[in-house]
Amino acid sequence: MSLYQLQKLIYHVNRDPSHRERFRQDPAEFVKGYELTEEEKSAAVNVDVRKLYVLGVHSLLLRPFTLSHKISNEDYAKALAGLE
Amino acid sequence: MPIVFACATSHAPGMTAWPEAAPNDQAEKILGSYRKLGEMLAASKPDTLVAITVEHWANFFLNHMPPFCIGRAGHYEGPIEEWLRIPKARVPGDAKLSAELLRACLDNGFDPTFSDELLFDHATMLPLHFLNPNMAVPVVPVIINTLTPPMPTPRRCFAFGQFLGRELEGSEKRVAVIATGGLSHWPGEAKHGKINIPFDRKFLNTLVSGDRAKLTAYSHEEINLEAGSGGHEIRTWMALAGALPGWTAELLAYEPVVPWATGCALVAFHRS
Numbered sequence: 001m002s003l004y005q006l007q008k009l010i011y012h013v014n015r016d017p018s019h020r021e022r023f024r025q026d027p028a029e030f031v032k033g034y035e036l037t038e039e040e041k042s043a044a045v046n047v048d049v050r051k052l053y054v055l056g057v058h059s060l061l062l063r064p065f066t067l068s069h070k071i072s073n074e075d076y077a078k079a080l081a082g083l084e
Numbered sequence: 085m086p087i088v089f090a091c092a093t094s095h096a097p098g099m100t101a102w103p104e105a106a107p108n109d110q111a112e113k114i115l116g117s118y119r120k121l122g123e124m125l126a127a128s129k130p131d132t133l134v135a136i137t138v139e140h141w142a143n144f145f146l147n148h149m150p151p152f153c154i155g156r157a158g159h160y161e162g163p164i165e166e167w168l169r170i171p172k173a174r175v176p177g178d179a180k181l182s183a184e185l186l187r188a189c190l191d192n193g194f195d196p197t198f199s200d201e202l203l204f205d206h207a208t209m210l211p212l213h214f215l216n217p218n219m220a221v222p223v224v225p226v227i228i229n230t231l232t233p234p235m236p237t238p239r240r241c242f243a244f245g246q247f248l249g250r251e252l253e254g255s256e257k258r259v260a261v262i263a264t265g266g267l268s269h270w271p272g273e274a275k276h277g278k279i280n281i282p283f284d285r286k287f288l289n290t291l292v293s294g295d296r297a298k299l300t301a302y303s304h305e306e307i308n309l310e311a312g313s314g315g316h317e318i319r320t321w322m323a324l325a326g327a328l329p330g331w332t333a334e335l336l337a338y339e340p341v342v343p344w345a346t347g348c349a350l351v352a353f354h355r356s
Contacts, residue, residue: 004146011145015164015203059272059313060140060231064205067167073102073343076276083274 003056005034009044010052010061013068020068047071049079086253089128089260090328090353091121091215092321094267097206098344100169100213105343117336117350118214124352125215130260132178133221134252135208136245136320136327138230138265142205151236152196152244154189155225156182162204170213175204178222181257185224188251194244202227207317211264221260228323230265230316238300238307241319242326249327263324265317267338267347273313279340283310284347287318291325291351292333299325314346324353332356 009031012019023030027045036044043051047069052062066076099118103111125133142164144150160175186198202225204212212219226248229235236244252259267287268280290298300322307315325333331353338349 008145011141015142053274058141058232059270059276063272063276064140064165067101067165073105076272080274080276 002035002037002040005036006040006044006052006055007057007061009034009036010057010065014061014064049076050083053080053083087249087261087328088130088258089125090262090324090331091125092263092324092349092351092353093118093121093211093215094346094348094350095207095210095264096269096341096344096346096348097165097168097210098341098346099348100206100210101167102343106341110339110341113337113339114341114348114350115214120336121350121352122215122217125260128260129258130221131257132181132224133216133260133262134224134226134248135211136226136228136261136263136323137208138317138320139227140205140207140231142203143199143227144229146232149229149232150197150227151229152194153227154182154186154196154198155202155227156186156198157200157202160202160204160223160225163209164203164205168206168209170206170209173209173219175212175219176222178224181255182224184255185248185251189247192247194247196226207264211262215262226323228319230319233304235304235316236319237304238302238319238322241323242296242300245323245326246329248323249329252327261324261327263320265320266311266315267318267349268311269314269346270312271314271345275312277342277345278312279342279345279347280310280312280315281340281347283315284338284340284349288335288338288349288351291321292335294332296325321351328353330356
């Protein structure tokens with residue numbers, strides 16, 4: 001569990017266009033720069049909304065991150081359906 | 085010169101990113117009020133705009149999260165969001181006023197951090213897009229941590245605003261002051277889209293009534309429960325109320341806009 005590192009990755013992608021571009025080009029390579037578990041790596045690489053949310057990523061990191069990966073409001077809501 | 089203009093506004097990103105998702109009458113009330121405030125701000129001919137705003141992980145992270153930060157840069161860049169449908173801009177700063185405010189704060193018992201490089205996200209860019217077209221007026225951002233606990237208390241935000249207001253009233257410049265954030269919303273959470281209309285109405289009534297003690301009596305837990313993680317942003321409104329003793333608040337619009345997932349309000353302040 002390395003939520004700090006996972007959130008830091010998303011913070012970098014959200015705020016810095018060069019990080020964002022590198023993540024988009026090769027997410028599997030990009031995530032190697034952070035100390036993440038395999039589960040966290042996979043959630044980030046696949047922009048897995050539900051998994052990232054359950055792992056504890058702050059909602060104001062997660063929603064901008066998913067918006068910049070073209071996840072619609074409807075799909076976002078669907079991904080979180082049934083969660084608290 | 086005294087403070088020449090003041091307003092408080094919500095900044096839901098849907099206002100520009102997906103305005104068409106909102107019912108027409110609600111969108112027109114909110115965006116029309118934003119345009120009206122923009123006209124009022126321009127008519128007040130400010131030299132500088134002080135923006136009491138919030139942090140959304142655009143600048144600070146958990147390695148260092150200041151309770152209060154005053155920007156001191158010559159310019160700022162934003163928005164960071166590609167999807168906001170607000171053109172990227174370089175926003176001029178007023179480093180001289182920033183430095184004066186910082187000096188005054190530190191000499192008088194307030195210890196904000198300062199930053200010579202800040203990025204603006206929708207929290208600051210969306211209000212500026214409507215209130216400061218072409219970014220003609222230089223901006224001094226005052227950021228409050230309303231993002232992640234522990235946050236400064238409502239009373240501390242009010243007191244900080246009181247101090248800033250006294251300083252700005254004594255400034256050589258004509259200053260517009262805006263606060264931005266709230267009201268109730270749960271952005272990006274499983275409860276995204278929930279709006280607590282009774283909470284919002286009560287908060288606005290208290291603001292308009294001028295009862296400053298009641299306005300700052302909210303606890304962190306109460307705001308968190310009743311107004312959501314995004315509701316903490318009402319601390320910026322409290323700071324602005326502190327800056328404007330004797331002013332009255334005029335509610336221009338309140339609309340609980342579900343597609344924007346926010347209780348949206350716009351308030352103009354008038355010197356009484």
